Amino acid sequence: MNHSTHILIIGGGLAGLTSAIHLAQQQIPVTLIEKNTYPVHKVCGEYISNEVVPYLEYLGIDIHDLDVVGISELHITTKKGKVIKSKLPLGGFGISRYKLDHHLWNLAKELGVRLLNDQVTNVGFQGDKFFVDTTKNGVFSSDYVIGAYGKRSIIDKNLERDFSQKKSPWLAVKAHYTSKFDSKTVALHNFEGGYCGLSVVENDIVNACYLVNYKSFKKYKDIKDFESNVLYKNPYLKDFFENAELQFKKHITISQINFDPKKPVEKGVFMIGDAAGLIHPLCGNGMAMAIQSAKILCDVLSDNYFSKKYTTKEIEELYTKQWNLAFSRRLYAGRVLQKVLLNHGFQVLAQKIANTIPAIVPEIIKQTHGKPLVC
Numbered sequence: 001m002n003h004s005t006h007i008l009i010i011g012g013g014l015a016g017l018t019s020a021i022h023l024a025q026q027q028i029p030v031t032l033i034e035k036n037t038y039p040v041h042k043v044c045g046e047y048i049s050n051e052v053v054p055y056l057e058y059l060g061i062d063i064h065d066l067d068v069v070g071i072s073e074l075h076i077t078t079k080k081g082k083v084i085k086s087k088l089p090l091g092g093f094g095i096s097r098y099k100l101d102h103h104l105w106n107l108a109k110e111l112g113v114r115l116l117n118d119q120v121t122n123v124g125f126q127g128d129k130f131f132v133d134t135t136k137n138g139v140f141s142s143d144y145v146i147g148a149y150g151k152r153s154i155i156d157k158n159l160e161r162d163f164s165q166k167k168s169p170w171l172a173v174k175a176h177y178t179s180k181f182d183s184k185t186v187a188l189h190n191f192e193g194g195y196c197g198l199s200v201v202e203n204d205i206v207n208a209c210y211l212v213n214y215k216s217f218k219k220y221k222d223i224k225d226f227e228s229n230v231l232y233k234n235p236y237l238k239d240f241f242e243n244a245e246l247q248f249k250k251h252i253t254i255s256q257i258n259f260d261p262k263k264p265v266e267k268g269v270f271m272i273g274d275a276a277g278l279i280h281p282l283c284g285n286g287m288a289m290a291i292q293s294a295k296i297l298c299d300v301l302s303d304n305y306f307s308k309k310y311t312t313k314e315i316e317e318l319y320t321k322q323w324n325l326a327f328s329r330r331l332y333a334g335r336v337l338q339k340v341l342l343n344h345g346f347q348v349l350a351q352k353i354a355n356t357i358p359a360i361v362p363e364i365i366k367q368t369h370g371k372p373l374v375c
């Protein structure tokens with residue numbers, strides 16, 4: 001079976017669903033293919049920067065309808081438990097991906113987006129059309145393809161993207177807990193080989209999500225063993241995990257998380273969200289970037305849909321330029337920060353500097369974040 005569409009979006013996470021909603025609101029025909037069935041839990045710190053709020057409102061999403069939790073403070077601890085406290089310059093909110101992605105999915109459906117639960121296995125280009133293979137629904141042809149499939153997918157291999165050939169040492173573990181935790185704070189606790197984010201989402205649930213180097217992790221027999229022997233060396237993490245009650249049957253994990261630079265356009269496919277570039281999670285800004293990259297691309301595509309003023313090459317150049325302008329500096333700052341924060345000597349030094357000159361921390365945070373999106 002061969003289906004035809006104007007724009008085909010691969011992946012319905014934050015970037016893909018935001019794009020689908022944006023394009024559908026402009027009456028542009030769009031099909032989105034997502035391999036998961038919602039609602040579903042996803043590995044994520046679940047803290048979103050407020051910079052996306054004006055754009056979400058423009059799309060008709062009032063975050064207050066979703067019982068989000070306002071977050072205004074950041075606590076960072078060294079692996080021995082020395083603390084840096086700072087106000088978050090813009091602040092943000094906590095909401096589970098279980099709830100947020102499902103909400104966006106339903107909104108896209110209401111707006112008439114053709115949503116399919118299926119897996120894309122390949123993307124090819126012939127003549128002036130893309131051909132997208134799926135597991136259950138056969139082949140789709142389209143004028144444009146948006147790659148919104150996240151950190152890593154079989155499609156990266158098919159497109160021969162550089163990073164897809166490499167192994168990455170990073171894995172992440174996440175679960176929800178009930179526990180006492182200050183709801184206006186997002187905490188980033190360091191431990192040997194990684195760091196753990198804690199923050200509150202809807203219904204007073206605390207999300208704990210950590211990123212760890214596989215070398216550090218593989219010495220232990222399971223997650224519990226790893227947490228007791230490694231995370232518990234940070235007194236804040238010990239206190240949290242000893243007093244928290246796990247709400248999941250089991251933790252969810254992902255591996256092969258790669259932070260290498262990527263390209264925003266690859267063989268004509270417009271990449272958005274993590275598929276275009278993944279910022280280190282300690283910056284707490286990947287979701288805002290996913291949403292913002294969707295806005296940048298959809299503004300260009302919808303402008304062209306009505307005016308037909310650009311060639312495909314011009315659209316590619318315009319998107320690449322705007323994407324670099326919005327994110328290159330942030331991604332670089334994130335890479336530097338990750339190096340600093342994973343080194344214990346630097347952590348101690350950073351903690352001393354931050355306590356002597358507290359104004360420095362919000363300034364550093366600003367380097368990894370953007371300004372509220374203008375709509």
Ligand SMILES: Cc1cc2nc3c(=O)[nH]c(=O)nc-3n(C[C@H](O)[C@H](O)[C@H](O)COP(=O)(O)OP(=O)(O)OC[C@H]3O[C@@H](n4cnc5c(N)ncnc54)[C@H](O)[C@@H]3O)c2cc1C
Pocket residue numbers: 010011012013014015016033034035036043044045046047048049118119120121148149150151152153154155172173197209210211257272273274275281284285286287288290
């Ligand atoms: C440990 C960790 C903690 C993080 N914490 C935070 C945080 O606190 N705050 C923050 O802002 N960001 C955080 N991030 C980053 C954030 O999770 C991502 O930047 C964000 O989810 C990117 O959204 P996306 O839409 O690009 O990708 P995703 O949300 O991953 O969505 C991609 C979608 O594509 C689908 N898909 C993949 N392949 C296919 C296929 N072949 N066919 C069909 N569908 C497909 C997937 O099922 C998925 O639903 C964290 C990341 C990690 C790893």
